Amino acid sequence: MVSSVMSSARTIPKSDFISFVRKYLVVEGLPCSRHCEKPTHFAALMEDRNKLVGAYVCPDSYVVRIVYFELTNHDMDWFKSFVRSELEGGSFVRDRDFRIATRHGWELGGNAENEIAAFTNPSSGIKEYYWTFYAKTNEEKKLGNFLCERCGKLFTHPLTLKSKICERH
Ligand SMILES: [Zn+2]
Numbered sequence: 001m002v003s004s005v006m007s008s009a010r011t012i013p014k015s016d017f018i019s020f021v022r023k024y025l026v027v028e029g030l031p032c033s034r035h036c037e038k039p040t041h042f043a044a045l046m047e048d049r050n051k052l053v054g055a056y057v058c059p060d061s062y063v064v065r066i067v068y069f070e071l072t073n074h075d076m077d078w079f080k081s082f083v084r085s086e087l088e089g090g091s092f093v094r095d096r097d098f099r100i101a102t103r104h105g106w107e108l109g110g111n112a113e114n115e116i117a118a119f120t121n122p123s124s125g126i127k128e129y130y131w132t133f134y135a136k137t138n139e140e141k142k143l144g145n146f147l148c149e150r151c152g153k154l155f156t157h158p159l160t161l162k163s164k165i166c167e168r169h
Pocket residue numbers: 032033035036037038058059060062
């Protein structure tokens with residue numbers, strides 16, 4: 001028993017929920033907005049059996065959007081504080097820029113509707129929370145959020161700077 005716990009700590013098997021989210025709800029290749037038009041990819045920021053938080057990031061590390069999926073708790077407040085702490089207090093992380101959508105199996109094609117039934121009530125669907133930075137002031141319009149290539153943390157700096165490495169290094 002002890003040994004199985006220890007070995008599973010390194011290679012946690014993906015739950016049906018996380019597999020489903022990655023298969024149907026995570027999208028690759030959408031164009032970057034506000035920064036460039038290059039295709040974005042999904043980078044996980046936090047993952048466990050019932051929770052996935054990640055960022056859509058362009059090849060120059062600009063963060064277009066942060067998304068959060070959770071099977072049970074549906075905790076928007078947790079997500080808000082997560083984003084704020086990732087952005088070191090995030091003075092321009094505003095409540096109104098957080099949104100929520102419900103994704104249903106029937107809109108996702110393939111076998112999504114059957115697969116969703118393995119872990120939740122299909123009629124309630126899966127909640128997708130997301131946060132997008134909308135610049136308000138002229139000062140904010142010059143700034144963007146990036147994902148550090150070296151430490152995997154988010155940081156904010158001027159859009160014109162080309163560095164993909166945060167100031168912690
Ligand atoms: Zn970009």
